[in-house]
Amino acid sequence: xxxxxxxxxxxxxxxxxxxxxxxxxxxxxxxxxxxxxxxxxxxxxxxxxxxxxxxxxxxxxxxxxxxxxxxxxxxxxxxxxxxxxxxxxxxxxxxxxxxxxxxxxxxxxxxxxxxxxxxxxxxxxxxxxxxxxxxxxxxxxxxxxxxxxxxxxxxxxxxxxxxxxxxxxxxxxxxxxxxxxxxxxxxxxxxxxxxxxxxxxxxxxxxxxxxxxxxxxxxxxxxxxxxxxxxxxxxxxxxxxxxxxxxxxxxxxxxxxxxxxxxxx
Numbered sequence: 001x002x003x004x005x006x007x008x009x010x011x012x013x014x015x016x017x018x019x020x021x022x023x024x025x026x027x028x029x030x031x032x033x034x035x036x037x038x039x040x041x042x043x044x045x046x047x048x049x050x051x052x053x054x055x056x057x058x059x060x061x062x063x064x065x066x067x068x069x070x071x072x073x074x075x076x077x078x079x080x081x082x083x084x085x086x087x088x089x090x091x092x093x094x095x096x097x098x099x100x101x102x103x104x105x106x107x108x109x110x111x112x113x114x115x116x117x118x119x120x121x122x123x124x125x126x127x128x129x130x131x132x133x134x135x136x137x138x139x140x141x142x143x144x145x146x147x148x149x150x151x152x153x154x155x156x157x158x159x160x161x162x163x164x165x166x167x168x169x170x171x172x173x174x175x176x177x178x179x180x181x182x183x184x185x186x187x188x189x190x191x192x193x194x195x196x197x198x199x200x201x202x203x204x205x206x207x208x209x210x211x212x213x214x215x216x217x218x219x220x221x222x223x224x225x226x227x228x229x230x231x232x233x234x235x236x237x238x239x240x241x242x243x244x245x246x247x248x249x250x251x252x253x254x255x256x257x258x259x260x261x262x263x264x265x
Contacts, residue, residue, distance in 0.1 A: 076104030141174030
């Protein structure tokens, strides 16, 4: 069991997701127990759209940057759908992420049949064994699959398929109703991961319901994009300096967060 596996055994692991080495250093400095990436945030920071579009070499380099920025904290990398329909190709990427220092990944079913994700999970586990916490993302709620009253059962069915393939956790983004969350905890023996989403109960309530992991996803990153857009729009309009300094971290404060020394990776 890796340290990242252990963080899912008790209580609620809160992950304010990072998108590059610098944001990983910031997250680590603020007391997070681990650092996980947001695939959307990583893609946007590199000038690509979210949705399995990022070149694999950029994914691997981003993982190295985040591991370096995290300063020894466990790191989990969102590898979307594995960047391939081929289980062996997805497994090869997972192996490279482990070599880069990752202890966990997210991998999603998206619009595909659950058996497709299960095949990828099985191939990943065959390649890396217990060195990696595989968090299987079930998109039943995000994609509105089936009627609302059937989604817990469908997610439980998918979770069982993913667990049989070797998954270590189940991620159900879009699930927010407290009664459904409690039912979902009972429907799977995997640690349940939820996504920060409008209407989601707070951390204390989620802990009481038995949820083991809460992810910000692209929430923090999206908020920063919104703030950057507003500041840039204003600066283009009037050239005023003062708004740029409101709430800003100083140069020295940010610079001190960054790891020292060359990247040997």
